[in-house]
Amino acid sequence: MSITVGRLELAQPLLNGSGTWDAEQAHRIFGDANPGLAGFVTKTITPEPRAGNPAPRIAPSRQGLLNSIGLPGPGREAFLATLLPRLRTIVDGPIICSVGGFSLADYVDTVAALDSDPACAAIELNVSCPNVESGCASIGGDAGETERLTHAARQVTAKPLFVKLSASVADIATIAKAAEAGGADALVCVNTIKATAVDRRTGKSWFGGGGGGLSGAAIKPVALHAVVACREATTLDIIGLGGVESADDVRDLMAAGACAVALGTALFRNPALAHTISADLAS
Amino acid sequence: MSGVVEHATRLGPHLARVVAVEPLGGLALVRIEPDPRTELGAPGQFHMLSNPTGRDYLSRPVGLIQLDDGVGFVVDQESAASDMAGPEITVLGPLGRGFDLSETSAETTLLVAAGFGLTVMARIGRLHTRIRLIAGLRQADHLPLLEQVTGVTIDAPRIAPDLVTDPLSEALASGQYRQVLAAGPTGLGAAVARICADHGVASQIALEAPMACGFGACNGCAVQLDGTWKRCCIDGPVVDGARLLA
Ligand SMILES: Cc1cc2nc3c(=O)[nH]c(=O)nc-3n(C[C@H](O)[C@H](O)[C@H](O)COP(=O)(O)OP(=O)(O)OC[C@H]3O[C@@H](n4cnc5c(N)ncnc54)[C@H](O)[C@@H]3O)c2cc1C
Ligand SMILES: Cc1cc2nc3c(=O)[nH]c(=O)nc-3n(C[C@H](O)[C@H](O)[C@H](O)COP(=O)(O)O)c2cc1C
Ligand code: FES
Numbered sequence: 001m002s003i004t005v006g007r008l009e010l011a012q013p014l015l016n017g018s019g020t021w022d023a024e025q026a027h028r029i030f031g032d033a034n035p036g037l038a039g040f041v042t043k044t045i046t047p048e049p050r051a052g053n054p055a056p057r058i059a060p061s062r063q064g065l066l067n068s069i070g071l072p073g074p075g076r077e078a079f080l081a082t083l084l085p086r087l088r089t090i091v092d093g094p095i096i097c098s099v100g101g102f103s104l105a106d107y108v109d110t111v112a113a114l115d116s117d118p119a120c121a122a123i124e125l126n127v128s129c130p131n132v133e134s135g136c137a138s139i140g141g142d143a144g145e146t147e148r149l150t151h152a153a154r155q156v157t158a159k160p161l162f163v164k165l166s167a168s169v170a171d172i173a174t175i176a177k178a179a180e181a182g183g184a185d186a187l188v189c190v191n192t193i194k195a196t197a198v199d200r201r202t203g204k205s206w207f208g209g210g211g212g213g214l215s216g217a218a219i220k221p222v223a224l225h226a227v228v229a230c231r232e233a234t235t236l237d238i239i240g241l242g243g244v245e246s247a248d249d250v251r252d253l254m255a256a257g258a259c260a261v262a263l264g265t266a267l268f269r270n271p272a273l274a275h276t277i278s279a280d281l282a283s
Numbered sequence: 284m285s286g287v288v289e290h291a292t293r294l295g296p297h298l299a300r301v302v303a304v305e306p307l308g309g310l311a312l313v314r315i316e317p318d319p320r321t322e323l324g325a326p327g328q329f330h331m332l333s334n335p336t337g338r339d340y341l342s343r344p345v346g347l348i349q350l351d352d353g354v355g356f357v358v359d360q361e362s363a364a365s366d367m368a369g370p371e372i373t374v375l376g377p378l379g380r381g382f383d384l385s386e387t388s389a390e391t392t393l394l395v396a397a398g399f400g401l402t403v404m405a406r407i408g409r410l411h412t413r414i415r416l417i418a419g420l421r422q423a424d425h426l427p428l429l430e431q432v433t434g435v436t437i438d439a440p441r442i443a444p445d446l447v448t449d450p451l452s453e454a455l456a457s458g459q460y461r462q463v464l465a466a467g468p469t470g471l472g473a474a475v476a477r478i479c480a481d482h483g484v485a486s487q488i489a490l491e492a493p494m495a496c497g498f499g500a501c502n503g504c505a506v507q508l509d510g511t512w513k514r515c516c517i518d519g520p521v522v523d524g525a526r527l528l529a
Contacts, residue, residue: 025499025517029378030294043502051511058495058503060341065495069502072512208505216340268496269333269342271375272295 005237005260006186008094008122008160010038014250014274017241017264018098018126018164019043019069020215024083026271027090036274039093041262042079044100044126045110049075053209059197064218064243065265066197068207071100076110084119094121096162099153103133108152115157122160125153125184128168128191140166140191143178150182162239164188167219167226173233186237188262189226193219216265217243224256231257245273247280292498293320296375298335302353304363308427311363314355315372321354323347324377326384326406327466327489327521331375331497332356332367339366342375344494344516346402348431349409357402357428378497379520382407382464382487389413391461393454394435395447395475397421400466401432403489407464408434417454419447419467448474455482462486463524469506476524486524490515 003010016037023040027033034040052072059066074083087095097120101107107125114120127140127149139145140163150163163179165172167190176187192213197206205211223242230238240258244250245266253261266273300316315321333342345356358367382403386392389411396404397419404416416435420426420442429437441447447467454460455478465475466489479486492504492515504515508522510529 019502020500022499029292029498029517032294035294052502052505054512055505055507056493057505058493058501063340065341067495067501067503072502072505265495268501269331269373270296271496271498271500275295 003259005239006122006160006162006184008096008186010260011093012038012278013254013260014038014278015096015239015260015262016041016267017262018124020264020267023087023091030271033087033090034092035272036278037093037263038260039096039121040087040091041096041124042087042098043073044071044098045076045079046071046073046100047076047106047110049073049078053207055208057207057209059206061195061197061214061216062218064214064216065268066195066212066214067192068196068205068209068212070209076113080113080117084117088119095119096122096124098124098126098164100126100129102129104149104152107149108156111153112156115159120159122162123153123157124162124164124188125149126164126191128164128166138166138168140164140175141169143174146175147178147182150179150184154183160185162186162188164191165226165230166191167222167242168194172226173229176230176233176236180234180236184236186239187230187234188239188241189230189258190219190223190242193222215242217245219243220249220252224252227253227256227258247277250277250281292376292378296331296333296373297321298371299374300371301369306360307357307431309360309422309424310357310428311360312355312357312431313363313367313372314350314353315374317353321347321374322377323349323354323406325381326403326410327381328377328379329497329520330377331494333373334367334369335371335373336369341495342373342497344497346399346406347376348402348405350431357399357431375497379516380518380522382489382521384410386462387411387414387464389415391459393417393451393460393463395451395463395465395467395471397447397467397471399491400468400471400489401428403466404435405432408432415454417441417447417450419443419445419471447471448478451475452478455479455484460484465489465524467491472524473527476527479524480528487521488524488527489521490519492520
């Protein structure tokens with residue numbers, strides 16, 4: 001059952017969420033870079049290499065996972081020179097590159113570089129980053145910033161352009177409309193929800209890098225709400241994610257308006273989950 | 284170069300039947316039914332275990348051990364009775380890099396382990412007998428854990444706040460040992476690596492870190508290696524001690 005989402009063709013509707021699957025490691029360890037997934041969404045690429053946050057970075061929560069990872073990665077240059085060519089040889093299906101940054105120029109430079117690389121099939125803007133230049137704490141929390149960023153990215157790429165939304169905003173429909181006005185082809189709902197764990201002795205964040213986000217089963221109702229709100233507010237295709245663990249979760253997100261669905265935290269327990277869900281969907 | 288032990292790992296986790304849960308002082312020994320799918324891998328490699336009911340939500344890294352009549356693992360009693368309780372357990376692995384045992388001999392190798400790190404030494408003791416082990420325990424009621432660590436020669440165990448690093452320094456001063464294999468909680472690794480480096484002795488250290496996936500996907504298991512943050516589950520858990528000092 002081949003589908004099209006935001007002008008990108010997929011052999012079937014299951015993908016991974018950015019930052020929840022490492023195709024290179026999966027290929028090395030399991031002999032399959034993206035088992036049961038229609039393609040691969042990369043970890044968010046930042047302009048410069050990043051070591052990520054100090055430990056601890058994860059903590060369990062009831063029916064969920066709290067994380068404060070801090071976008072570790074090789075940076076744009078090494079991604080384009082080494083990782084992306086390598087991914088193209090091992091991934092079955094399209095590679096969707098997730099892009100992050102700390103200013104408009106950060107995003108635009110990466111999108112422009114990806115536009116000329118045939119290994120990249122589509123671009124996903126992770127807008128849950130601060131804009132250090134304008135002082136905006138989260139681009140995706142501000143409709144004006146979201147439209148400006150999407151528009152600027154649209155100017156430098158003809159490839160399918162997705163905008164990944166945060167649900168930690170006052171009104172997700174307004175942000176979705178801004179992404180549509182900026183020229184996005186599809187929306188991805190949702191990123192982790194702002195959340196944290198505290199160190200009982202100090203009252204400060206338990207995480208080495210502070211902050212934090214919640215993912216997993218606990219946020220599935222939030223994802224459903226976001227998908228419905230985006231469907232009602234825009235005409236864009238939607239990739240739904242947040243707490244998906246079963247074929248029924250996929251059916252729920254599709255009923256809400258998603259045309260493709262991504263698996264995240266649930267892959268940590270079961271790296272073969274996409275195979276299981278596909279089989280259940282087919283039966 | 285330590286522990287470059289690579290096994291192709293089965294993608295799908297499988298269900299293992301729990302045969303018995305036995306008290307081991309303040310800990311619990313969980314016996315699981317032998318199954319060709321439950322491959323132990325190399326000592327130092329680990330498995331991600333989870334409860335098929337989903338009660339625990341995240342799986343946890345655990346070192347499986349060889350028992351005389353099967354396979355098992357050791358956890359705290361509370362986990363055995365709650366998060367991990369039930370007739371079956373989901374097993375994914377073996378994962379990570381294990382110890383490189385090619386240079387191991389009772390004459391020149393010294394083992395140091397504390398807490399759950401002792402279960403790794405149980406694996407090594409089955410492959411190389413009579414190696415000296417300096418053992419540390421968090422509390423006295425964990426002493427029965429040592430009953431499972433056979434094949435090695437155990438010094439009088441150190442119980443917290445006594446440190447394993449004191450007898451380690453003394454042992455290395457003798458000049459007899461050429462390498463140290465160590466496993467234990469955060470903090471122990473760097474301390475052991477430092478003492479080994481000061482004595483010009485090679486070390487391989489099995490690190491511990493909280494993990495959500497065990498196969499490089501989540502970036503949650505950050506440990507300080509080579510002067511930066513690396514993933515414990517794929518760069519380790521067994522690493523060359525020198526990498527902790529960079
Ligand atoms: C290679 C390897 C092998 C291991 N082998 C074994 C083994 O054989 N047996 C075994 O039992 N364990 C083993 N462990 C450790 C094991 O994975 C677990 O860490 C251990 O079982 C404790 O689990 P728990 O859920 O009871 O942890 P807890 O100590 O209850 O902690 C659970 C989590 O909560 C986090 N946390 C603590 N305090 C807070 C707070 N205030 N706010 C938010 N989060 C907090 C911790 O970081 C941790 O991630 C191994 C680990 C590794 C890496
Ligand atoms: C450990 C971890 C790392 C993540 N890293 C990223 C990232 O780099 N970029 C991004 O856009 N989303 C990232 N996410 C968010 C996920 O892609 C996904 O949107 C979110 O986890 C909700 O889905 P889930 O509940 O199925 O995990 C991350 C999530 C987790 C748990
Ligand atoms: S435990 Fe997930 S990356 Fe290491």
